Amino acid sequence: MIYTKDISKSYNGVQVLKIDELEIPKGQSFGLVGNNGAGKTTYFSLLLDLINPSTGTITNNSVVVSQSEDWKPFTSAFIDETFLIGYLTPEEYFYFIGDLRGQNKADVDRLTAKFEDFFNGEIIGKKKYLRDLSKGNQKKAGIVAALIGNPDVIILDEPFANLDPTTQIRLKQILKDLAEKQGVTVLVSSHDLMHVTDVCERIVVLEKGEVVKDLETNPTTLKELEAHFAKSAVTVSEEEE
Amino acid sequence: MIKHFLSLERKQYFRSSYWQKNIALNILLVFFALYMIGIFVFFGVFMYKILTKLFPEQDPFIVANTFIFYWIIAELFIRFFFQKLPVMSAKPLLTLPVKRSSIVNFILGKSALSFFNFLPLFLTVPFSVSLLNNGYSASVVLTWLATMVLITFIANFLNFILEAFSAELDIPFLPLLIVGGGLFALNYFGIISFSEIVSQGILAITENPVYILVLIALLIGLYFYNFKLLKDKLYLDASLQSKVKEVNASDLSWTNRFGDIAPFMQLDLKLIWRNKRTKSMAFLMVIGLLYGLFFYPQPIYRDMTFMFAFIGIFSTGFFLINFGQFIPAWDSGYYKMLMSQNIKYEQYLRSKWILMTMSVVVMFVLGIPYVYFGYKILIAHAAAAVYNIGVNTHVIMWGGSFNRKKIDLDKKAAFNYQGTGAVQWLIGIPLMLVPMAIFGLLDWLIGFEVAVAVLVLAGGLGILLHKPLMKGITQKYLDSKYKMIAAFGKDS
Numbered sequence: 001m002i003y004t005k006d007i008s009k010s011y012n013g014v015q016v017l018k019i020d021e022l023e024i025p026k027g028q029s030f031g032l033v034g035n036n037g038a039g040k041t042t043y044f045s046l047l048l049d050l051i052n053p054s055t056g057t058i059t060n061n062s063v064v065v066s067q068s069e070d071w072k073p074f075t076s077a078f079i080d081e082t083f084l085i086g087y088l089t090p091e092e093y094f095y096f097i098g099d100l101r102g103q104n105k106a107d108v109d110r111l112t113a114k115f116e117d118f119f120n121g122e123i124i125g126k127k128k129y130l131r132d133l134s135k136g137n138q139k140k141a142g143i144v145a146a147l148i149g150n151p152d153v154i155i156l157d158e159p160f161a162n163l164d165p166t167t168q169i170r171l172k173q174i175l176k177d178l179a180e181k182q183g184v185t186v187l188v189s190s191h192d193l194m195h196v197t198d199v200c201e202r203i204v205v206l207e208k209g210e211v212v213k214d215l216e217t218n219p220t221t222l223k224e225l226e227a228h229f230a231k232s233a234v235t236v237s238e239e240e241e
Numbered sequence: 242m243i244k245h246f247l248s249l250e251r252k253q254y255f256r257s258s259y260w261q262k263n264i265a266l267n268i269l270l271v272f273f274a275l276y277m278i279g280i281f282v283f284f285g286v287f288m289y290k291i292l293t294k295l296f297p298e299q300d301p302f303i304v305a306n307t308f309i310f311y312w313i314i315a316e317l318f319i320r321f322f323f324q325k326l327p328v329m330s331a332k333p334l335l336t337l338p339v340k341r342s343s344i345v346n347f348i349l350g351k352s353a354l355s356f357f358n359f360l361p362l363f364l365t366v367p368f369s370v371s372l373l374n375n376g377y378s379a380s381v382v383l384t385w386l387a388t389m390v391l392i393t394f395i396a397n398f399l400n401f402i403l404e405a406f407s408a409e410l411d412i413p414f415l416p417l418l419i420v421g422g423g424l425f426a427l428n429y430f431g432i433i434s435f436s437e438i439v440s441q442g443i444l445a446i447t448e449n450p451v452y453i454l455v456l457i458a459l460l461i462g463l464y465f466y467n468f469k470l471l472k473d474k475l476y477l478d479a480s481l482q483s484k485v486k487e488v489n490a491s492d493l494s495w496t497n498r499f500g501d502i503a504p505f506m507q508l509d510l511k512l513i514w515r516n517k518r519t520k521s522m523a524f525l526m527v528i529g530l531l532y533g534l535f536f537y538p539q540p541i542y543r544d545m546t547f548m549f550a551f552i553g554i555f556s557t558g559f560f561l562i563n564f565g566q567f568i569p570a571w572d573s574g575y576y577k578m579l580m581s582q583n584i585k586y587e588q589y590l591r592s593k594w595i596l597m598t599m600s601v602v603v604m605f606v607l608g609i610p611y612v613y614f615g616y617k618i619l620i621a622h623a624a625a626a627v628y629n630i631g632v633n634t635h636v637i638m639w640g641g642s643f644n645r646k647k648i649d650l651d652k653k654a655a656f657n658y659q660g661t662g663a664v665q666w667l668i669g670i671p672l673m674l675v676p677m678a679i680f681g682l683l684d685w686l687i688g689f690e691v692a693v694a695v696l697v698l699a700g701g702l703g704i705l706l707h708k709p710l711m712k713g714i715t716q717k718y719l720d721s722k723y724k725m726i727a728a729f730g731k732d733s
Contacts, residue, residue, distance in 0.1 A: 048581040072583040083578035087515040099504035
């Protein structure tokens with residue numbers, strides 16, 4: 001579904017991302033972990049053609065994203081709150097996204113109705129603008145908006161951050177269902193190793209812009225990841241001494 | 242402590258991406274400042290002579306003082322629109338071990354160093370020198386100068402109080418307009434002569450310098466009132482965060498007849514109606530519409546045919562220019578999202594084009610009563626409207642593809658005039674001067690009919706070529722897509 005070849009991104013000669021080859025098959029739930037500055041958001045931005053790659057290409061369902069816009073109809077994303085339109089209410093925002101994705105109001109209503117308990121009664125019908133919602137509620141609205149229009153690929157950057165524990169658990173269930181039952185390719189990034197091992201079948205670890213681990217999730221994955229990140233913490237403290 | 246604040250200020254100023262990207266604009270503003278200084282110095286040096294010429298029977302010093310009332314009103318207006326108290330920059334300091342009162346004192350103290358407070362000196366100092374040369378006693382002149390400086394600072398702090406109270410309103414400049422206009426009218430129609438009162442007050446001070454204490458007390462009072470206002474506001478839930486408002490939803494289903502661009506049109510209309518910044522712009526359209534009334538009632542202008550085109554372009558294109566020059570920065574807050582959505586850029590731009598075109602038509606229709614001043618004016622306005630639709634809409638959208646400055650819609654309107662005010666008018670110049678030059682030249686060389694015909698022809702050509710033009714413009718936007726995303730992601 002998504003094929004990355006020789007991609008790299010540099011800013012003023014400093015390389016922030018370099019992936020030789022990465023293939024994500026259809027229907028896989030794919031997790032990206034790494035410390036700050038590892039290149040997670042850069043990779044997602046390249047995937048959405050929000051920044052221009054220095055070299056290489058990303059192909060989404062055989063469309064080269066930096067050359068054609070045909071990947072847009074089946075791809076949706078929520079990167080950060082700048083994806084929201086602050087002066088709309090959540091409903092209006094959902095309808096707007098629905099309009100862009102060829103869904104009428106009834107379709108959108110049907111979809112959002114399914115997320116009633118996810119919203120916890122704080123989003124729909126509150127007569128509030130998105131800019132006036134709390135960070136967590138903004139995130140919920142953004143994530144659900146990314147599900148409108150039955151996309152084949154969903155990209156979520158740090159979806160668990162800022163959410164309350166109940167919502168985190170519900171979100172994990174939603175993401176699992178999408179990949180397992182509906183065959184949607186789900187890409188998430190996270191700093192929370194536990195959440196990402198719960199949700200994703202496959203986890204890739206980025207470090208300084210490069211892939212250092214590529215794991216199929218199994219019961220020992222969490223331990224392995226924790227060991228990996230603990231190790232880099234140890235090396236850092238050793239270097240400091 | 243002050244040292245830290247000052248170094249923060251300096252860094253904020255020189256490291257803002259706005260400064261680095263707009264060197265040309267900054268140079269222009271410096272020239273503008275120099276120009277203003279030049280004018281002030283000129284009047285300061287020659288005012289004594291001018292006043293003796295104009296009012297030979299009266300004492301020029303006394304005549305000058307009668308103007309001070311108008312000066313104060315004008316100064317308040319100018320300050321209201323261009324001078325802001327930079328409260329927002331205090332937010333990161335709140336959690337640090339810095340006393341609130343020193344933050345407030347710093348913000349207020351800094352405002353005293355504003356250009357607006359030095360500008361009057363360029364007039365008052367040379368005037369004082371010429372007073373001394375003409376035999377006025379030094380004590381009178383120096384007291385007068387001190388009084389003027391105090392008045393400047395009083396205006397400085399009074400302005401912030403006015404701003405604080407009007408910032409919450411939908412049309413922030415309305416109270417000032419009513420109060421300032423009211424005082425002016427009372428004075429103008431001779432009901433209460435404020436200019437006389439102010440003048441008498443200043444003369445009383447120069448005769449008996451002890452009265453200057455009244456002004457000093459007033460200044461101290463205003464400073465502490467500002468101090469109190471600002472100190473109460475330096476909490477996250479007060480001024481540093483915007484108020485939550487109930488949604489006012491309106492039915493926009495009439496836009497559905499525009500087919501595939503309807504979602505964008507609805508978005509644009511909501512954008513205009515729900516953000517303070519854009520809302521004040523919409524209200525300013527009234528001023529644009531009434532602009533002709535400044536000129537047409539005077540017979541001199543009615544004979545200047547070339548002015549018709551200028552006023553026509555300005556009044557029918559007021560919205561076009563104000564809205565158009567910030568395309569696509571209006572959407573800068575969520576530009577990344579739009580770019581990752583399944584949208585056709587051409588639809589996005591066409592929605593803006595239709596909105597601007599509709600505004601031109603509406604403004605023209607509302608301006609039809611100008612026919613009272615002569616049918617030629619109406620014809621010229623119609624030609625100007627066609628030119629606006631055919632040429633200016635495309636030009637301004639093309640110009641928008643060079644737009645690299647983020648607009649923060651959530652910010653209060655009152656904090657937002659700064660930096661845009663002067664620019665706004667500068668960008669408007671080519672859009673208005675070119676048709677005015679074409680029209681004026683042809684009118685002078687050949688005749689009114691030809692001038693009108695050429696404007697209409699140019700506009701008509703633009704409308705005919707709308708499709709290919711839009712294609713070119715769209716391509717221009719697509720070419721600068723990454724640059725725009727990067728620029729809109731940055732805080733200015």
